[in-house]
Amino acid sequence: MNKDTKKRKNTKELILKAASTLFSEHGYRATSVRTIAQIVGIKQSALYNHFKNKEEIFFEVSKEIFNTPFSIATDSLNKESLTGKVFIHKFTMQYKLLTFDKASEKMFRLLMIELLQNEGLREQFISEFHNKNIKMLSEGFFVMMQNSLIRSGDPMIMAYEFISTLFYIRLQVTLLRFDAKSTDALATQFEKHVDFFWESIKN
Amino acid sequence: MNKDTKKRKNTKELILKAASTLFSEHGYRATSVRTIAQIVGIKQSALYNHFKNKEEIFFEVSKEIFNTPFSIATDSLNKESLTGKVFIHKFTMQYKLLTFDKASEKMFRLLMIELLQNEGLREQFISEFHNKNIKMLSEGFFVMMQNSLIRSGDPMIMAYEFISTLFYIRLQVTLLRFDAKSTDALATQFEKHVDFFWESIKN
DNA sequence: GTCTATATTTGGATAGAC
């Protein structure tokens, strides 16, 4: 049964796994189907029983990028009617979690690698990564303003300011970890961001 | 003389110019020496009279990335002893200028394209792009704190918060312009950032 | 310094046997 389960791990899935790792480390172009096949343990030509071509492999892999990322946060943030500093703190901790999560990190790296070579990714980056976060955050800030918890202003601007720092930290962490360097200097950066930002907007 | 000047534009320089454009649009790997040569108007093999190989061409091009960027700002910012909102405003306007400057934009795009495929670039990104800016900004904030112009806190954190948004705007602008899309929505984002940030830190 | 010709490698993809 165990052996079966292992074998049942579809060759197709194994291909996608190997491909996503390679793509996220060397990019699409520098990854050859030969290498992918080698890792899976099959010959290169056998790949074509599962995928039409290399591009289709990438397409399947890239779907993952925007599957995981922030859906978790949305739920847990909306359920309890969080507000004030707790709201931005929780949001940030979710973001931090994803930043250091192996699978999310891999997909983020892939996104960054291919961002300027793939228009579709760029569009999704704006719509899925950016706009969704802006929406979620600005709604939160809007409520806080109504309750006079924070100073008044444009909630969208606030959201923009808030998310940009999160992104920047994430990028830096990703770069450091890519070179297996220490991220100690950035370990508490997320928390510091929350503190600084709350001081900046609180009433 | 005019003809001469035109011809004197070293083939070498023409190669670098063509290469930097192609690299910044398609990345290192997707750019072939054939295409470079074609644009210059010579045969591919003639390139090797000027450069040892493709990598050397890239190396020369990539030097440009960290040549231009912030040295301008440093001077003009230090000369007058700027402080308060004017300081961050001037700094930001310099940053905005570079964001929309054609040559700088090209180099920034190249940086972003190759960032995750080139360890040397990653290191320079941290040391030249990030650390230098943090240093410059935190020194400014430090002085402002001493003069009680802004609330007290860690100047490095403040600098980090400030630069991260600038970077994020620049990235977004670069992505939009890469696809020849309008950046109207981001046109005043830099100014809004200055306003928001000053409200956040002023005493 | 540039050209033509060519060597060499690598990588994507297909055909056909098992």
Place this chain on the structure above:
DNA sequence: GTCTATCCAAATATAGAC
């Protein structure tokens, strides 16, 4: 579904004539 064999295209790089 996987294998071997093969094809084809693209790309880097070198050799040698002009």
